[in-house]
Amino acid sequence: MKYVDEYRDQELAKTIAGAIATEADSEKSYHFMEFCGGHTHAMFRYGVQDLMPQNVHFVHGPGCPVCVLPICRLDDAVELAERHGVILCTYGDMMRVPGTKHRSLMRAKADGADVRMVYSTLDALKIARENPERQVVFFAIGFETTTPPTAVAIKRAEAEGFKNFSVFCNHVLTPAAISHILESPEVRELGIVKIDGFLGPSHVSSVIGSQPFEFFAEEFQKPVVIAGFEPLDVMQSVLMLIRQVNEDRHEVENEYTRVVTEEGNLKAQALVSAVFELRKTFDWRGLGTVPYSALRIRDAYADFDAEKRFELSVKASREVTSCECPSILRGVKKPTDCKLFGTVCTPQNPIGSCMVSSEGACAAYWTYGRFREPKPLEAAK
Amino acid sequence: MSANDPRLAVTTSSVRGVVDMTHGAGGRAMAELIRDIFQRHLANEFLAQGNDAALLGTVCGRLVMATDAHVISPVFFPGGDIGALAIHGTINDVAMMGARPLWLSASFILEEGFPLAELERIVVSMAFAAREAGVPVVAGDTKVVEKGKGDGVFISTTGVGVLADGTDVSGSNARPGDAILVSGTMGDHGVAILSKRVHLDFETEIISDSQPLHDLVEAMLAAIPGIRVLRDPTRGGLSATLNEIAQQSKVGIVIREAAVPVKPEVAAACELLGLDPLNVANEGKLIVICAAQDAETLLTAIRAHPKGQDAAIIGEVVADQHALVRMKTRLGGMRVVDWIAGEQLPRIC
Ligand code: SF4
Numbered sequence: 001m002k003y004v005d006e007y008r009d010q011e012l013a014k015t016i017a018g019a020i021a022t023e024a025d026s027e028k029s030y031h032f033m034e035f036c037g038g039h040t041h042a043m044f045r046y047g048v049q050d051l052m053p054q055n056v057h058f059v060h061g062p063g064c065p066v067c068v069l070p071i072c073r074l075d076d077a078v079e080l081a082e083r084h085g086v087i088l089c090t091y092g093d094m095m096r097v098p099g100t101k102h103r104s105l106m107r108a109k110a111d112g113a114d115v116r117m118v119y120s121t122l123d124a125l126k127i128a129r130e131n132p133e134r135q136v137v138f139f140a141i142g143f144e145t146t147t148p149p150t151a152v153a154i155k156r157a158e159a160e161g162f163k164n165f166s167v168f169c170n171h172v173l174t175p176a177a178i179s180h181i182l183e184s185p186e187v188r189e190l191g192i193v194k195i196d197g198f199l200g201p202s203h204v205s206s207v208i209g210s211q212p213f214e215f216f217a218e219e220f221q222k223p224v225v226i227a228g229f230e231p232l233d234v235m236q237s238v239l240m241l242i243r244q245v246n247e248d249r250h251e252v253e254n255e256y257t258r259v260v261t262e263e264g265n266l267k268a269q270a271l272v273s274a275v276f277e278l279r280k281t282f283d284w285r286g287l288g289t290v291p292y293s294a295l296r297i298r299d300a301y302a303d304f305d306a307e308k309r310f311e312l313s314v315k316a317s318r319e320v321t322s323c324e325c326p327s328i329l330r331g332v333k334k335p336t337d338c339k340l341f342g343t344v345c346t347p348q349n350p351i352g353s354c355m356v357s358s359e360g361a362c363a364a365y366w367t368y369g370r371f372r373e374p375k376p377l378e379a380a381k
Numbered sequence: 382m383s384a385n386d387p388r389l390a391v392t393t394s395s396v397r398g399v400v401d402m403t404h405g406a407g408g409r410a411m412a413e414l415i416r417d418i419f420q421r422h423l424a425n426e427f428l429a430q431g432n433d434a435a436l437l438g439t440v441c442g443r444l445v446m447a448t449d450a451h452v453i454s455p456v457f458f459p460g461g462d463i464g465a466l467a468i469h470g471t472i473n474d475v476a477m478m479g480a481r482p483l484w485l486s487a488s489f490i491l492e493e494g495f496p497l498a499e500l501e502r503i504v505v506s507m508a509f510a511a512r513e514a515g516v517p518v519v520a521g522d523t524k525v526v527e528k529g530k531g532d533g534v535f536i537s538t539t540g541v542g543v544l545a546d547g548t549d550v551s552g553s554n555a556r557p558g559d560a561i562l563v564s565g566t567m568g569d570h571g572v573a574i575l576s577k578r579v580h581l582d583f584e585t586e587i588i589s590d591s592q593p594l595h596d597l598v599e600a601m602l603a604a605i606p607g608i609r610v611l612r613d614p615t616r617g618g619l620s621a622t623l624n625e626i627a628q629q630s631k632v633g634i635v636i637r638e639a640a641v642p643v644k645p646e647v648a649a650a651c652e653l654l655g656l657d658p659l660n661v662a663n664e665g666k667l668i669v670i671c672a673a674q675d676a677e678t679l680l681t682a683i684r685a686h687p688k689g690q691d692a693a694i695i696g697e698v699v700a701d702q703h704a705l706v707r708m709k710t711r712l713g714g715m716r717v718v719d720w721i722a723g724e725q726l727p728r729i730c
Contacts, residue, residue, distance in 0.1 A: 010639075013712045047714015119654075231712045347719070358655075368716040371705050 009232065016235040017051040024242050029055040032241055033331060034199040035178060037064030037359025038229045044368035046231035056238065059193060060364075062177055062286055062329040063201060065142040066093045066357035070283040072317035073170050074099040077139050080168060081105065081113035084310045087131060089124035090139040092117045093357045096350060100317045121153035128157070128165040137306045141170045145203040147295065148268040151275040154297065154304045168306040169297050172282060174204050175212045176293035182220045184287075186332055193331045197241040199234065200226035202256050209264025213252045221250045228256040275301055285319075285353060286329025323352035328361050335362040342366060400495040405525030418501050419521055422508040427484070427519035435519040437484060442543040447474035450537040456503065459573045460588030461664075463536055464507035469593045469664060470615070471540040472514055476595035477611045477667065479550035479602055480542035485511065486520040487538045492531035503534065514593040516540070542595075547606060554609035555630035559698040560676035564597060564667045564683055565590070565691040566642045567619050571661035572650045587646055592665035597688045601669065604682030610670035618660045620718045622668055623706045633701025636718065638711045640695045660721045670698065 024030060034040055040060050043049060049058070062068050078099055081088040088105065095105045095117060109115040114134075118124050121138055128136035140150045150167060157165045178198065186192040200213055205226045213224045223244035227237035237255040244251065254260055275298060282294030297305040319326070323345070324338035335341050335354070345351040347363055354360035358367070403410035420428060427435040451467045461469075467487065475482040487507065491500065511518050518538075573589040594613065602608060610630070614622040619641070627634050643658045651658045665688070671679050676694055683689035696708075706718040 010711055010713050017713075045716060046710045046712040047716045048712065050714035051712070231710075231714075367719045371703075371707055371715070371717055 012232055013051060013235060016232065016239055020051075020056070020235070020239050020242060021053050023239065023246065024053050024056055025246060026053075026055065028245070029057065030196055030242060030245060031057045031059055031194040032197050032199055032238065033059040033061045033181070033195045034227075034234075035061040035063040035174065036199075036201045036204070036229075037067065037357065037361075038202065039199055039227065039234055040064070040361055040364050041359050042229050042231050042234055044364040047368075048231050048234055049369075049372075051235065052238070056242070059195060059331040060328065060334075060361040061181070061331060062284065063143065063174065063204075064354070064357050064359040064361075065146070065172070066097060067325065067329060067353045067360045068172065068177075068284045068286060069094075069097070069141055069170055069353065070285045070317075071099055071319055072283065072315060074105075075103075075315050075317045076312050077168060078103055078105060078108050078113075079312060079315070080137050080306065080310060081108050081115050082111075083313075084135070085114075086135040086137045086310075087114045087116060087127060088137050088139055089116050089118045089127060091119075091141065094139060094141060096356045097353045098320075098350065100315070102320075121149045125153055125156060125162075125165060128162055132164060135164050135166070135309075137310075138165070138167045139170070140167050143172060143174050143201070143204050144207045144272075147171045147272050147276065148207065148265075151271045154275050154301050155271070157304055158301065162304075166304050166306040166309045167297060169276070169295060171276065171295040172284065173293050173295070174201055174208070175215070176290055177284065177287060178213075178216055180287050180290045180293070181330065182216060182222070184330065186330060195222065195331070196245050197223040197225070197250075199237050199241070200224045200252070202226065202228045202233070202260065205254075205256065205260040205264065207265050207268050209262050210252050210254050210260055211262050211264070217250045217252045223250045224252045226252070226254045226256050226260050228259070274298075284329075286326040320351050325352035325354045325362070328354055335365040338362070342370065398497050399493075400491045400497060400500065400525055401493055402525055402527070404491065405523060411523070414497075414523070418497070418504050419523070422501070422504045423511070423518050423521070424508075425517040425519070427517060428521075435484075437519065440483065440543050442545060445475055445478045445480040445542045445544055446539065447471055447478075448537065448539040449474055450535065452532065452535050453574070454532065455574070455577055456499070456533055458577050458589055459586050460570075461591035462503055462506050463534060464503035464505075465510040466591050466664060467536040467538045468507050468510035468514065468516070468518075469591050471538040472516055472593040472595055473613045473664075473667075475540045475542035476593070476598045477550070477613055478542070478544060479548040479598060479608065479611060480544040481599065482514070482516045482540050482542040482595050484519045485516055485538055485540045487518050487536060488522040489524070490531055490535040490537075491523060491525045492533050493525060493528040495533050500534065503536075510593070514595065516593075516595075545602075548602060550608055550611050552610055552612060552626050552629040555626055555632050555634075555670045555698045556609070557632055557698050557700040558673050559609060559670050560673045560694055561623075561634065561636065561696045561698065562669045562671070562676065562680060562683065562692060562694050563614075563619070563642065564594070564669070564689045565665075566644045566647065567614070567663060567666065568643060568647045568651065568658035568661035569666075570664040571618065572647045572656075572658075574662075575654060575656075576650060587644070587650060590663055590665035592688060594665060594667055594688065597667070597683070597686050600686050601679060601682055605671055605675045605679045607675065608669055608671050608679070610668070612668045614663050614666060614668055616662050617721060618658070618662055619668065620657070620659045620706070621720045623718060624704075624720050626668070626670070627701075627704040627706050630698070631702075631704055633699040633704060634696060634706040635699055635709065636696030636706070637709045640693055642691045642693050659718060673697070
């Protein structure tokens, strides 16, 4: 398939792998964090690790929107569907994430709540149009890539005078999360998490541009290479990172020039800032409270803000204590460090969010990589 | 359905209106429904007997039997409909034992309010599929449920077939060293259904591969009587079926991504929908496992059949106490091929 296959070509992969093997200094070890779950997924799905030398390590980052949503926000969504009787529209993966006491949207639906899986914000608008007597809430999650479509939906709902459509906004921001990781004691002081460079997000950067990453490269002296999601993109970007480390450079480089520009998509940015504003703080699963790391709907569009339209109760939300998702999302632990991995927790029966989304590290390890473990794990029955 | 499809030549009766509770109540309305739709189109010597059960006569050989319930949305999809699918699905289940299908039965659960004209369209399509396959529907039943208690129409079919002496096909027969083949491209059916459901406009319309495979199986067994495993990768696609075989036979499986045939438009649609073609359902393809030395002969036989032109050898069976299915990726890496978790794509077959 044109435009897809050419980025997965085996011959090219061998060439890049050869270059990486030659240029990676065997005296050194390289630890690169891929921020995005999309990269984690691509690496495992295509077996990129098999083409890397022993001393190149990947640290999986928190860039999986389903994974980082804190349990309290999920509990809020369940409450919207159950107590407020709305039609709750959500992306598929979100349905299976267990909330407090394992209560997921899927469970709520089985118990009679009206939860519907949609593929886009426009599907949710359509449902609102077809059900004028019902309140319809779109459960918005995601990084900068999914924010513009949510803004479009809100604008359109306003233009068409919808009275029964609102958005439960949980959009989060990539640069804030990266800063937070780099400032965390695990990286800065304790040295538990070693990060020599970043594979920068691809789709997110197509919206925000490569420029926001200049700050990390400067301030934290870490190289960043914006990488596409195809496996060859990932490999090429690793090569670029190795070169920067070897040459002691820390710049923002763009491997994904076929899509990402320095300033990004200005139109999308304008649209987003017209509809959303920064939240002072937001809770992330794993990272905790991160300042200025999420968006909320501006007052001008308050009619479409589910948090204003419905009174949400304060809940005693609780994570499953033995689930290591929080540490995994900070890069402190690997999925195989979790006692539940592959025993109690599998994609069929996920205990934590990292096992639900295909972009989650636990799901990627289990689904694609479990033969790699010293003792391969039994296939789930 | 193309413009010259013989199904269009069948004159439909003048049924109007919708299914109501009287159609299942055993009275006049029900008798008319049976006469005007079911008997009219499915007509054969067995139904003509008009008794509570069909008298089938004697068969020589071991019998096999399979049953399958069909719930699908949308009911009509590019390349087929629930009626044809209900016939093909059960014929294929019987054929995957290496058996020759002989008879089918069909039962319908209709929801109050379902348009009779659509029901007739479905039955016409079933009748055509049964006739084309040479496997008659010899018994049937209909029930009606109240509005809201069903989803239009559910069809469940049962098939009986006969197995030739010496044929021993089973999911538990795979042995290390055996070759694994598929009869054609993967993922066509599931993508055809999904593309309709999410209103994706592709330049070329992807058509379901729904078709009966017993004739192909017959040709394959003629070439290699010692075929070890046959399976049709329906729900869960190639991944699920390979995992089932691995577990049943207690072996590992290694396939090559580059060898698995996938239509470019199916691959493109999967890319767009975030799906893996290996996890997507098929309704007219099979997986076959045979001894390595028979693989080329079998491949030639499959390719010689009109339903197997895109056949390929995709991998091999290996010894593995963990029964993992792995795949050498196009990039040159290795990964596990897993079952899909849960039912991400409900009701596509
Ligand atoms: S394996 Fe499951 S329980 Fe363990 S960290 Fe991952 S998601 Fe949480």
